[in-house]
Amino acid sequence: MLIVYAVLVLGVLGLIFGLILDFASKKFAVEVDPKEAEILEALPGANCGGCGFPGCGGLAAAIAKGEAPVNGCPVGGAACAEKVAAIMGVEAGAGExxxxxxxxxxxxxxxxxxxxxxxxxxxxxxxxxxxxxxxxxxxxxxxxxxxxxxxxxxxxxxxxxxxxxxxxxxxxxxxxxxxxxxxxxxxxxxKEVTVLCKSNDFGKNVKENCTVGCIGCGICFKECPFDAIIFENKLAQIDYDKCKQCNKCAMKCPTKVIKPKERKKPAVQPKPVEKKEADEKVKEESSETENN
CATH class of the missing domain: 3.30.70.20 (Alpha-Beta Plaits)
Structure with a gap:
């Protein structure tokens, strides 16, 4: 009989605890936006953290809540942004x-x-x-x-x-x-033009250790027509919002520490054939044909 009572007690306790857990799961259930799962599926799954969120799951949740842009994944690029935008029903937008x-x-x-x-x-x-x-x-x-x-x-x-x-x-x-x-x-x-140095040393010390470092001469600052060069702690820096990629600072830099924007050389156009030369060539071809 003791065994029967024990089984009954355990069964009743199990039923009670089951009812409590069922009530708690419904009472404290966290609703998951179905869009979140779809967005997570569309993301590349790299979990690199480049978006600023803890992995792809964190970004998917933020996008679903409207707390992050649909093009917030740097790995997926434009293709991924378009898929996520379609899920959210918005336009992807082209970010730089x-x-x-x-x-x-x-x-x-x-x-x-x-x-x-x-x-x-x-x-x-x-x-x-x-x-x-x-x-x-x-x-x-x-x-x-x-x-x-x-x-x-x-x-x-x-x-x-x-x-x-x-x-x-x-x-x-x-x-x-x-x-x-x-x-x-x-x-x-x-923005290709950039200062490839972060030294805060004085120019003399820079020259002693490196031939291509920023010596803080200020020539780039004087040459820039767009007020895009900033000097902080003896070091030139570029304000990319103002920089127009004109290359003037790079061309004047004495140590060539400023990387210039590459300019494409214009294609060489074929020299036009003068009308007189063209007519003579046609006559020669005609005479050759008649002789044959």
Whole structure:
């Protein structure tokens, strides 16, 4: 009988707890917007965090609530934005592509070293040893920590300096987070003119360690007709909202630290054939035909 009572008691308790859980699940249920699941399905699933939210799920929830734009995924690009916009019933809109930019031009040839580094191939480890081996304490250490964290093969070390491939960059920000020198910043892709230096040293110290650093001479500031050059802490910077990509600052920079906008050379037009020459050529062809 004791066993029967025990079974009955457990059965009753189970029924009571089941009813309580069923009531709680209905009472405290969180409604999920069906659009959120559709948006999550449309996102690429990279979970890179470049959108500013904790993964694709966080972005999908924010878009469904109207707290994030439909083109908020930097990885998916325009195609993804169009799918999400269709789900939300709005237009995608064409936002300007933002890419990472390494503000250093100090290649192995252009810079001096304080010592020879032979430790872990990691910029953070090297930076912990009196700022790293480079004579310029602000320069790229070139050990590729940013390369290791990039999931899109958009950054590579070339001649001792990290260089970003604008076409592959999705603005996820991982390279920015790991750079111990804070050299990597965001910029609009179309704004090619940029100061490739972040040194706050005086010009004399810059020249001693790097032949392509910003020496704070102010020539670019004087030459800019659009008031787009800003000087802070002995360093020239560009206001991309004002910059018209005229290249005047780049052309006048004595150390060539300002990257210019590439200009496409006009196509060479074929020389027009004069009417007289054309008529003579026709006559020659006609006479050759008659002789044959």
């Amino acid at each position: 592509k933002i890419v990472a930019n390494v503000r250093c031009k100090g290649t192995c040839e252009a810079t001096k070293n304080k010592y020879e580094y032979s430790g872990i191939e990691d910029c953070r480890a090297a930076a912990s040893l009196i700022g790293g081996p480079k004579g310029c304490s602000y320069g790229c250490l070139g050990l590729g920590t940013c390369v290791q964290v990039c999931a899109f093969d958009a950054i590579h070390v070339i001649d001792g300096v990290a260089v970003v491939d604008d076409e592959k960059c999705v603005n996820c920000g991982k390279c920015i987070d790991v750079c111990p020198k804070g050299l990597i910043e965001r910029k609009p892709q179309k």
